[in-house]
Amino acid sequence: MDALRQYTDLYDAHREAVDAHAPELLNALRPAAREALEGARLPDTHTEGYERTSLEEMMAPDRGVNIMRVGQAFDLSTAIRCELPNVSTLQAYLVGDTFVPTEGLERRLPEGVIFTSLARACELWPDLIKPRLGALADLNDTPTALNTMLAQDGVVVRIPAGLHLEKPLQLVNVFDGTEPQMAVRRLLVIVEKDASAMLLTCDHTRPDTPSCLSLQVTEIWLDHGAQLDFCDMEETSADNARCSRVYVSQHSSSQLRANVVTLSCGTTRNDLRTDINGEHCLTHINGMAICTERRHADNCSVLRHLHPRSRSRQLFKYVLDDYAQGAFEGSILVTPEAPFTEAYQSNRNILASATARMHSRPQLEIYNDEVSCSHGAATGQLDEQALFYMRTRGIPEREARLMLMQAFMADVIDSVAIPGLADRLRHLVEMRFRGDTAVCGDCPAK
Amino acid sequence: MSKLLEIKGLHATVEGKEIIRGLDLEIGAGEVHAIMGPNGSGKSTLSGVLAGNPAYRVTGGSVSFHGLDLLSLSPEDRSHEGLFLSFQYPVEIPGVSMTNFMRAAINAKRKYFGEEPMPATEFLKLMRQRREIVELDNRLASRSVNEGFSGGEKKRNEIFQMAMLQPRLSILDETDSGLDIDALRIVASGVNQLKTKENATIVITHYQRLLDYIKPDFVHVLYHGRIVRTGGPELALELEERGYDWIKQQAD
Numbered sequence: 001m002d003a004l005r006q007y008t009d010l011y012d013a014h015r016e017a018v019d020a021h022a023p024e025l026l027n028a029l030r031p032a033a034r035e036a037l038e039g040a041r042l043p044d045t046h047t048e049g050y051e052r053t054s055l056e057e058m059m060a061p062d063r064g065v066n067i068m069r070v071g072q073a074f075d076l077s078t079a080i081r082c083e084l085p086n087v088s089t090l091q092a093y094l095v096g097d098t099f100v101p102t103e104g105l106e107r108r109l110p111e112g113v114i115f116t117s118l119a120r121a122c123e124l125w126p127d128l129i130k131p132r133l134g135a136l137a138d139l140n141d142t143p144t145a146l147n148t149m150l151a152q153d154g155v156v157v158r159i160p161a162g163l164h165l166e167k168p169l170q171l172v173n174v175f176d177g178t179e180p181q182m183a184v185r186r187l188l189v190i191v192e193k194d195a196s197a198m199l200l201t202c203d204h205t206r207p208d209t210p211s212c213l214s215l216q217v218t219e220i221w222l223d224h225g226a227q228l229d230f231c232d233m234e235e236t237s238a239d240n241a242r243c244s245r246v247y248v249s250q251h252s253s254s255q256l257r258a259n260v261v262t263l264s265c266g267t268t269r270n271d272l273r274t275d276i277n278g279e280h281c282l283t284h285i286n287g288m289a290i291c292t293e294r295r296h297a298d299n300c301s302v303l304r305h306l307h308p309r310s311r312s313r314q315l316f317k318y319v320l321d322d323y324a325q326g327a328f329e330g331s332i333l334v335t336p337e338a339p340f341t342e343a344y345q346s347n348r349n350i351l352a353s354a355t356a357r358m359h360s361r362p363q364l365e366i367y368n369d370e371v372s373c374s375h376g377a378a379t380g381q382l383d384e385q386a387l388f389y390m391r392t393r394g395i396p397e398r399e400a401r402l403m404l405m406q407a408f409m410a411d412v413i414d415s416v417a418i419p420g421l422a423d424r425l426r427h428l429v430e431m432r433f434r435g436d437t438a439v440c441g442d443c444p445a446k
Numbered sequence: 447m448s449k450l451l452e453i454k455g456l457h458a459t460v461e462g463k464e465i466i467r468g469l470d471l472e473i474g475a476g477e478v479h480a481i482m483g484p485n486g487s488g489k490s491t492l493s494g495v496l497a498g499n500p501a502y503r504v505t506g507g508s509v510s511f512h513g514l515d516l517l518s519l520s521p522e523d524r525s526h527e528g529l530f531l532s533f534q535y536p537v538e539i540p541g542v543s544m545t546n547f548m549r550a551a552i553n554a555k556r557k558y559f560g561e562e563p564m565p566a567t568e569f570l571k572l573m574r575q576r577r578e579i580v581e582l583d584n585r586l587a588s589r590s591v592n593e594g595f596s597g598g599e600k601k602r603n604e605i606f607q608m609a610m611l612q613p614r615l616s617i618l619d620e621t622d623s624g625l626d627i628d629a630l631r632i633v634a635s636g637v638n639q640l641k642t643k644e645n646a647t648i649v650i651t652h653y654q655r656l657l658d659y660i661k662p663d664f665v666h667v668l669y670h671g672r673i674v675r676t677g678g679p680e681l682a683l684e685l686e687e688r689g690y691d692w693i694k695q696q697a698d
Contacts, residue, residue, distance in 0.1 A: 383537075383539075384500075386537050386538075386539045388521065389536070389539070390539070390547070391520070391522045391525070392497050392522075392524075392525055392530075392533075393525055393547070393551040393607060393611065394522050394525035394526050394551045394552075394554045394555045394611065395522060395547075395551050395554050396522050396554055397520070397522065399550060399554065403542050403546070403547075403550065404539070404541075404542070406541070407540060407542045407590075408541060410540075410541040
């Protein structure tokens with residue numbers, strides 16, 4: 001079996017059509033991507049770092065790629081509504097790979113701020129896009145090359161130098177239509193010198209959404225002194241598949257606070273590669289995943305300290321129930337050029353059933369003596385003593401378990417800096433643990 | 447009238463080992479009973495069995511609690527019906543605030559009796575009132591349950607929870623361990639304030655010291671999983687003076 005073949009065949013047969021419906025700057029990246037895929041294979045469970053997640057299997061079904069970009073007009077009024085309590089966001093939808101702004105979005109953006117489709121940005125600001133698009137994404141990574149070969153649109157976010165964008169940007173990723181499909185999404189985020197922004201992306205499906213796959217590549221540039229609060233949230237149904245690659249380049253004195261939140265999913269693999277390309281950077285990456293039934297969440301974080309005097313802190317927590325599977329691969333690299341690095345990573349997991357499985361692989365590679373680094377992983381059950389203690393106070397077992405699971409996620413939830421989001425997340429996590437479908441669209445917290 | 451608590455021929459095992467071996471005990475409303483005994487005699491096992499700790503297995507006997515078959519109830523229902531265990535080692539629960547913990551407990555009890563949840567203002571007022579009984583700092587309410595509490599604060603927190611839940615029967619399992627004399631006085635004073643004609647207390651302790659502050663009506667000596675001797679407060683003083691060897695000799 002070779003799942004990749006169907007995509008390269010598709011591309012080889014429809015090269016012109018793919019190019020005809022995409023901006024020139026994206027088309028320019030395709031030949032190298034196609035070449036990288038020659039003889040390549042998608043990682044499966046025999047590939048190091050993918051022991052629990054086979055992308056080969058994930059991408060094997062032919063869901064159809066909409067290369068001719070035919071689509072119905074997307075009706076915003078029937079879309080999943082996704083709002084933060086008491087916070088007005090600058091909101092847009094990404095329907096498949098098509099950017100659909102909410103009404104008046106353009107007018108509400110401060111001067112110089114770009115939040116629009118990749119195609120449009122390429123047309124209007126080619127000089128801005130050209131040096132950055134594809135410059136972080138690694139074509140040696142097969143899913144990234146596959147995305148680059150097929151991507152026809154996506155989103156550009158740009159915050160001009162010195163500007164502090166007060167309102168959070170929110171991108172709601174959805175699928176349209178009644179047929180299974182594969183969305184090839186491409187995001188480019190540029191926070192220029194001394195600018196700051198908050199970005200919330202959320203993947204949603206409805207219970208009636210057919211089996212869809214999103215293959216997304218996000219490139220994030222943080223220039224000197226830039227700050228980004230980034231929350232990447234997923235709330236999808238059982239037969240959804242997601243493969244996400246996020247590449248971050250942090251220049252000196254920049255700050256990234258990222259949250260990767262899998263509230264519910266089908267099969268998910270998230271890769272986050274952060275390069276510290278300057279001194280005095282701050283990087284906080286906090287992730288959580290809640291999986292029940294036979295669902296599957298896999299997060300891989302690679303953080304490379306390439307310059308001295310930066311600090312990073314990572315925490316990933318999972319609660320797995322029923323037959324769910326979780327995986328975490330975390331690696332920190334500190335090169336000889338990066339003395340005085342502080343890097344910490346921790347992975348903590350709770351198995352709420354005897355049949356749930358967690359695979360954790362933390363790694364540290366340090367080529368420097370002048371560092372302070374640690375990592376650790378622990379997987380266990382809910383604290384039986386705490387459970388009994390709560391029950392002796394009259395708290396029913398189910399409620400007590402729920403409170404303990406919620407408490408377990410408290411530090412990750414509290415780390416979310418976007419106003420209103422931590423509150424909503426707390427509520428959604430509680431609903432999730434209660435067994436109610438955590439559908440943002442019905443979120444009473446809004 | 448039947449007793450508040452009647453234990454008859456109780457047997458219990460921990461990890462297959464029999465710890466309680468035919469224990470009989472009766473406790474009436476308004477009474478304070480002290481249970482003393484050497485290490486390993488089964489004191490803490492008894493309190494765990496009564497509270498419903500799933501780690502202990504009851505292999506024989508019966509426990510009637512104001513007419514109910516106590517052993518057939520879940521730990522939470524035992525609590526609703528008025529049983530309270532003050533833990534020897536109160537458990538820390540990071541991430542769960544004292545306020546949420548107590549609110550969940552109070553409202554679960556109300557739900558059990560078919561009542562509506564307690565209104566927020568009433569609840570906070572109750573918290574404030576009951577805190578004063580054990581001079582518990584207001585700041586502890588916003589902290590996680592027992593997390594970072596000193597030994598004394600943990601024990602005061604136990605009595606605070608007892609004051610909130612107003613049990614019919616409180617079991618104080620070595621509440622005096624790890625307490626300095628001031629904390630001991632506060633804890634004992636809290637227990638005494640909560641004493642009524644309707645409720646009862648079991649004080650499990652190694653030492654006579656606590657009984658200077660919480661005066662027992664009856665003192666029982668537990669040895670090898672059975673009550674081997676029962677007397678008045680003077681028995682505690684005698685044990686303090688003579689130790690347990692003479693009791694062991696008589697019992698063996």
